[in-house]
Amino acid sequence: MNEFACNSITGIVLCGGKSNRMKRAKARLPFGNELLLQRVVHRVLQEVGQVVVVAAPRQQLPKLPTNVDVVRDSVAWEGPLHGFFTGLQKGVSHDGWVFLTGCDVPFLNPNLIGLLKQNISNKVDAVVPFLEGFYHPLTALYHTSLLPIVESLLNIGERRFQTLFEYCRVLPVEKDNLRIVDPELLSFVSMNTPFAYRAALKKLSEQRGCSNCVY
16 A cells, blocks of 8 residues: 555545436445445445545435435436546545546455555556556546546537546556456446346355355
């Protein structure tokens, strides 16, 4: 662990997506003895001091811990880059770092967040997993100074998260390093379809029979 303490980083969890392929709100999907958003929030809180949940304007949310703030997108279903902007603008007031993720990654490994934090320095603006030739923007660390750049991109109609990386200093974290803490790379398994949901529930059942698994 470097000089950046746990409580100097805020987690941002996006949950306001339309969930077209899932055909139901992912944030309230049952998963084990929790709902999906609750599970992801609890995992993020193991490595950060506070969490900001970014939700759609009138979205119903499950009960969340007291050190979780809920902020609302000004416009529904504008995509993750807009949700990131909302979290930075309304929920994160200090100068520092944020860990960004979505609510649909039930096997997010808190140790992975710790690994990313070890790569924080004043020479980079983002620490992002890099797998199969692509950045994974929703399991990554960002400096809050990126807020004006994100706003500028949104103002010109840009909604692709990958474009942000063209305007900042990105440190990619390669697959072999990620496997040190997450051998199966389950942190990057998202639930976007009913099939993926059923597969994740099956995986959870298998893990609960494994005393060494992180579930």
